Amino acid sequence: MTDAPLREVHRAVYRPVREGNALEDTVARLVQTIRLGVVGPGESLPSERELATMYGVSRDTVREAIRELADTGYLVRRRGRYGGTFVANPLPRPAAPGTVPVEELDDVLGLRRVLEAGAARAVAGRALAPEARAELWTRYEAASTASEGDYRRADTLLHLTIAELAGIPSLVALAAENRARVNAWLDTFPLLPRNIEHSNAQHEGIVKAILAGRADAAEAAILEHLAGSEALLRGFLA
Structure with missing residues (x-):
């Protein structure tokens, strides 16, 4: 070079x-x-x-x-x-061979932004029943207290609960399929404990904005949250 x-x-x-x-x-x-x-x-x-x-x-x-x-x-x-x-010399071997094409990352992560930001905005704009509000908060608490081994599952359930509470049935299937592809990539590199702490703080902001009915704030908070994991995915895989 x-x-x-x-x-x-x-x-x-x-x-x-x-x-x-x-x-x-x-x-x-x-x-x-x-x-x-x-x-x-x-x-x-x-x-x-x-x-x-x-x-x-x-x-x-x-x-x-x-x-x-x-x-x-x-x-x-x-x-x-x-x-x-x-x-490090030698560097750790990646869990998955090769890299993910940038075009594929762009496609999956771009769709994720549209689906999850739209879901957060939709939920914040609804009058949620008390049991729905309680479920959302319970999912947030489960993620914030999850062990490292169970964190990915708890995080996924929180995000899918937001999609479900949007009240658009077909959105849940799209969000679940998209999330499965993202999780497969996330699983190829280790969880970073301090990233988990940051994510949990962002989860709190997202959930509080939704429960307060602040659609703009909920959308902005989830987009900022997604940008963090997107940066890691592009850094490790692209």
């Missing part, structure tokens, strides 16, 4: 991330850096301070992102005079 294209790649992976999902976007950007070979196995990443400046995030966010990827075997942190953060 010549110097000019390399500079273009550096600009692509070391650019500011979005504020709403700073942790997920930073994790995804670091994974892209590794997958593209901008920093090879055994080589060191820029310092936390430099990464924070390039990504436009706090050093705490960079530190959390590095910790996530160190916990899953992508990065190694070393202390001392020659310390720093290094790309």
